[in-house]
Amino acid sequence: MGLLECCARCLVGAPFASLVATGLCFFGVALFCGCGHEALTGTEKLIETYFSKNYQDYEYLINVIHAFQYVIYGTASFFFLYGALLLAEGFYTTGAVRQIFGDYKTTICGKGLSATFVGITYALTVVWLLVFACSAVPVYIYFNTWTTCQSIAFPSKTSASIGTLCADARMYGVLPWNAFPGKVCGSNLLSICKTAEFQMTFHLFIAAFVGAAATLVSLLTFMIAATYNFAVLKLMGRGTKF
Secondary structure (H helix, E strand, O other): OOHHHHHHHHHHOOOHHHHHHHHHHHHHHHHHHHHHHHHHHHHHHHHHHHHEOOHHHHHHHHHHHHHHHHHHHHHHHHHHHHHHHHHHHHHHHHHHHHOOOOOOOEEHHHHHHHHHHHHHHHHHHHHHHHHHHHHHHHHHHHHHHHHHHHHHHOHHHOOOOHHHOEEEHHHHOOOOOOOOEOEEEHHHHHHHHOOHHHHHHHHHHHHHHHHHHHHHHHHHHHHHHHHHHHHHHHHHOOOEEO
């Protein structure tokens, strides 16, 4: 077998959809986990510095942030491992589908494994839809704060008094209602929005949101490719063996 023929056979058996999905999954998870972790750290510092001087007011929030950061570590490890497994399964099922009308016979174990991956990927996609929706919440909060700052910076664009334009962390459930001061208004809020810390945290949350979207697209791609390959193996396979 010549080198060109060998390369051609490898390319024919390559699961291009799984390769794209794996790359997108790794990119999305890295972006979501890395940026999300740092954005949560930035949020913790902003709350401590500007919105509350009493540790008891934001103690629960700090515990939740730390818990989410540990979850991020586990999420990153799981998805990198699961992505590699899906890629390997893609190579197996794609090779089987390409040779379905030849002498290749799939095993019952192989079909069961493919069905298992389809089910797990479907469940993960549903769960990640919730993660994707939740990742939009901090983006919404920071965007509202940034919009308020723009109104303060350009008072001609609003009829409200600058002193009444505030960002209230209590309104979003970030702090309890008895937290003091709990909100920042007017020129003080504008000075916060101009800090590099606020802008960096805002952009990190946007990047994490984009990473969650990329991961969701990769899971949908995995699910479609795996379902198609399994259906072909199930319906068009010409025999099984143990």
